Amino acid sequence: MLIRRSSDIREFEVTDHGLYLGRRKLLALGAAALAAAVASKAAAAPLTGVIEGPFGTSEPLTSKIAATHYNNFTELGFHKDDPAENADRFPPLRPWTVEIGGECAKPGRIGIEDLIRPHALEERIYRMRCVETWSMVVPWIGVPLGDALRQFEPTSRAKFVEFTSVHAPNILPGQKTDLLPWPYVEALRIDEAMHPLTLLAVGLYGEDLPVQNGAPLRLVVPWKYGFKGAKSIVRIRFTETRPHTTWNDLQPDEYGFYANVNPAVDHVRWSQANERRIGEFRRRPTLPFNGYADQVAGLYAGQDLRRDF
């Protein structure tokens, strides 16, 4: 069983936040250092050994304070400032494991360190466009999702990848309500998941991912609206049929499964033609695929994006 029940969550060990984040340092120093780090309970250290990833933008970064205090993370509350305010309700849970299942040759439960460690951490400066018409420019740190997923050897029947977020109603204030069906589930088509733009993020602004941004492990799909980026992922499943996803199930006419950023397809209640970049005064035009059309438009060749919105 993959979703932790409330009784299980207490068994999680709260250990050093920098354990997996300082993994390169730990690797270099060896097992002795690891033991020391676990014992020392040191404060979160900046991520080290991060290389500059591709697809970067030269646009000015959104301020860190805005990117970490203006969030949609409904598990931690339904207002933009709730996630940051309630972040301490969701302590870094270690060991953090992810259940891998479905159409793959090597399913199983894997620790976050083992999921990330085989790959170089990259900083990816991405535009992030929320379905609510605001946007940011955010320096994520993570590994390409495709690289992380290949080790599980998805089969030819794996047409979609489903991501399930943490379910802990005893500590997550949003999950004490039934405003959304918990846990939060998002999904991508397999070619979207394997696309080099798609990032499995563990960090932000050079440091480990803050709780309110989806710690310790989240999805970043920069050409899609932000809600596609599942946070605090505990399960990844390869499926043959299209998974049910939270917002799409709840309001299918407002939140499409694809949710590709598209200025030509309005949300039911508002236009998607423009956006407010956080920190800017005037609205700016929204770009098709959030400006990543050169990289991803080909994925949807022959598809009617008005229908498959």
Next chain:
Amino acid sequence: MKPLVFTLCLLPLAWLGWAGMNDGLGANPIEFLIRTLGDWALRMLLVALAVTPMRQLTGWGWIGRLRRMLGLFAFAYALLHVAAWIGVDQFLDWGTIGREIAKRRYILVGMSAFVILIALASTSTNGMIRRLGGRRWRLLHKSVYAAGILASLHYLMMVKVDIRPPLGHIVILALLLGWRVIKALPAPTPSGRR
């Protein structure tokens, strides 16, 4: 009493102004400004609608003299709310503004409430009451109930998922309007105060 209530009604606006000058409106200040002004427009409207039930419950006649001022404050906050949307959010892009009003039901509903408030505010002077005549004026000003319903509906319709706050306002509105319905029913017993 009137100057005190007047000052209280100005506090949200004063706070917004102070926060605006001290970087206190959050990461998306324009959205915060518009939402806060809208919240206070609806709250002021509910407070204004509470005047008559309060007067009838307490027997304090002086409360009735606050009604016009409270209604005008509701209009003032609604005006600022709409002006902020048009001026700061849409930046006077009239084409888009027109299309959005026509296309988005929640904006149309909100605008309808605002149009009613314009009519009520512009006929709120003693001169207008005289010119319209008491009966016609009272009939016109009954449309404040419609404005309250439309404004609450506008709030409910724009919310993404957490409908508890708008529902809270709707419950209060229902109590205030329900009170009037009960009062308007013919008194069945001699004990009914009339």
